[in-house]
Amino acid sequence: MERHSILVVDDEPQIVEVIVAYLEREGMLVESAGSIAEAVGALERLHPDLLVLDVTLPDGSGLDVLRSASAHNPRIPTIMLTSRGDEADRVVGLELGADDYVTKPFSPRELVARVRALLRRTGEGADGARNDKPAHKTRVGDLEIDYSFHEVNVEGVPAALTATEFQILALLAENPGEVFTRSHLLDRLGDDSEIYERTLDRHINNLRKKIEKDPRNPAYVLTVYGVGYKMRKA
Numbered sequence: 659m660e661r662h663s664i665l666v667v668d669d670e671p672q673i674v675e676v677i678v679a680y681l682e683r684e685g686m687l688v689e690s691a692g693s694i695a696e697a698v699g700a701l702e703r704l705h706p707d708l709l710v711l712d713v714t715l716p717d718g719s720g721l722d723v724l725r726s727a728s729a730h731n732p733r734i735p736t737i738m739l740t741s742r743g744d745e746a747d748r749v750v751g752l753e754l755g756a757d758d759y760v761t762k763p764f765s766p767r768e769l770v771a772r773v774r775a776l777l778r779r780t781g782e783g784a785d786g787a788r789n790d791k792p793a794h795k796t797r798v799g800d801l802e803i804d805y806s807f808h809e810v811n812v813e814g815v816p817a818a819l820t821a822t823e824f825q826i827l828a829l830l831a832e833n834p835g836e837v838f839t840r841s842h843l844l845d846r847l848g849d850d851s852e853i854y855e856r857t858l859d860r861h862i863n864n865l866r867k868k869i870e871k872d873p874r875n876p877a878y879v880l881t882v883y884g885v886g887y888k889m890r891k892a
């Protein structure tokens with residue numbers, strides 16, 4: 659059984675101790691960092707499967723860690739830890755590529771559930787489960803999606819999608835013309851998280867910025883007003 663590595667970035671020892679204990683109980687390999695400098699070094703050394711990141715760190719914003727992580731691996735699944743009043747940071751974090759967030763104070767069991775759900779959704783489940791996308795490519799206009807390698811090209815130029823953005827795009831592209839409500843999308847993505855539902859529109863907006871010539875007038879991922887989203891037919 660494959661053991662997946664988690665990097666926890668938080669400067670509060672008590673919180674880190676609890677998170678590490680709960681994740682290790684699930685059979686995961688966990689390391690921690692308490693500052694931006696430690697986190698960046700750990701990212702380069704460990705190449706973790708998932709990042710748990712506090713927004714507030716002693717030497718600056720945890721969003722700087724997310725920027726560094728995204729520069730090296732835009733697909734690294736990330737869960738942010740935020741305070742109740744940090745809405746602006748949550749929005750910026752999601753735009754930088756975070757997949758989910760948990761608001762402090764939080765239940766350690768809830769965090770573990772979100773970690774496991776995100777690993778499953780991005781094909782990095784604790785049991786080593788493979789991603790069940792078919793080994794083929796799909797082309798819609800100038801957009802090409804390679805399911806085998808989780809790569810997307812727009813007019814031949816790679817688009818650096820996060821893990822969640824790729825999952826959304828792949829699902830829509832496999833069913834061109836089919837309208838997905840938000841709840842239907844969440845069901846098909848395999849995550850029933852309330853937090854993820856609140857961030858779905860943000861992920862789609864970020865996806866459009868990366869694949870559309872004009873994100874305000876999308877040509878690929880279309881909004882069906884009052885219903886949900888669909889991929890245009892090729």
